[in-house]
Amino acid sequence: MWSDNRKDDGDKLKDARKKNFSGPHPLGERERLFDIGVRDQPEDSALDANELTQLMAAMRPRLHRYCTRMMGSAFDGEDVVQETLSNAVAACSAAGEILHPESWLLAIAHHAALDALRRRKRQGHQESDEALANLTDHGAQADARVAATASLAMFLHLSVVQRSCVVLADVLGYSLTETAAILSVSVPSVKAALHRGRGRLRELVGVSDAALPRLAEADLERLRAYAERFNARDFDALRDLLAEEVRLDLVSRARLAGRKDVSVYFTRYAESIGCSLSLGWAEHRPVLLATDPVVADAGVAYVILLDWTDDDRIIAIRDFRFAPYVMESLTVQRL
Structure with missing residues (x-):
């Protein structure tokens, strides 16, 4: 994978x-x-x-x-x-x-x-x-x-x-x-x-895009907690957030479904030294901005999208690590 x-x-x-x-x-x-x-x-x-x-x-x-x-x-x-x-x-x-x-x-x-x-x-x-x-x-x-x-x-x-x-x-x-x-x-x-x-x-051209929408504080805190645990390499805590029916789309590389199989995703990141996440906004939704020297020397290398259940479980992960070409067309803003 x-x-x-x-x-x-x-x-x-x-x-x-x-x-x-x-x-x-x-x-x-x-x-x-x-x-x-x-x-x-x-x-x-x-x-x-x-x-x-x-x-x-x-x-x-x-x-x-x-x-x-x-x-x-x-x-x-x-x-x-x-x-x-x-x-x-x-x-x-x-x-x-x-x-x-x-x-x-x-x-x-x-x-x-x-x-x-x-x-x-x-x-x-x-x-x-x-x-x-x-x-x-x-x-x-x-x-x-x-x-x-x-x-x-x-x-x-x-x-x-x-x-x-x-x-x-x-x-x-x-x-x-x-x-x-x-x-x-x-x-x-x-x-x-x-x-x-x-x-x-x-x-x-020259007409400004819509102003940055205001993200609900609860959504902001949920993303911030995910990024902090990721950067602290507390991947066991992130595994605990996975819903049983969680789906992973590692774009251009693999798709997995189910908590057991998707848990391997964090094992791979544990082996990836230097990757860190921060909060951002892209295409009218919150995203995680990844800085990863393996993929790009500087700046935002790729983005990760998360979807949540009503009880704050992760139901879907869409990770663009192996699709860096997406960044060419994507405008991101840091939160």
Whole structure:
């Protein structure tokens, strides 16, 4: 569950780009297959699962950058990334050669994000789909800087197609043709969506986010006590806080359920010297900010989320230690 053997993502991606992968297009629509480089013909050779694993590991930070901005949340974006990878594994179990695996995987991520947005709407959330007036274009480089500095919440003010195009073109650096292929739309449609989406982001940049909500004193004290016990290495006390049905998501590494299995989580941290926790706020909820020299030399290395029962037992732990790419899209404040 716990290992710090890391390979440079750039090296992984270079290796993965040399491979072809088998599997049907996630949409199951024949007319779109060649748009993203998928041959609709079975191959004699079976899919190499190790190559797919390598591709997914190398692409995961890029997938997160895309899904995060589609969802307007680094945490929800990671949920979509996990769904994307699960869908990719299922799709690759069938025959068919994929000529452009990066585009194929991003197409799966795009549709996973659309599914998540539809679920969000059904749950009562609303996405902005307003008509925008034509705005003067200030150049691709300037627009890329605007998109890179825009907060996640700002992307939710763009329609879904505008959001997709701006993230692919201005954040991830894909060409108009590549963006059109991934989204299965025309290049003129991409240009129009970019024009309107970039204009809307320029209007929003500089608008301050909502003020930091006030955390209830009881919630603050509960988090503070957890951090103090963690920093004192009193992990037995933390184990005592676990509910019987507690769930652990060690993002990008492992998932465990049940008090007995999750208790191992603290054993691993007991062996990790130098890691300490403090209180913070991110995406409208309290978080634990981890300083960990194994993961990052300075500053907040990653965050940990805790959910509690009504009787102050820990019901869920979501630890981003092995997903440091999340911090790129996450704005945190210390409490």
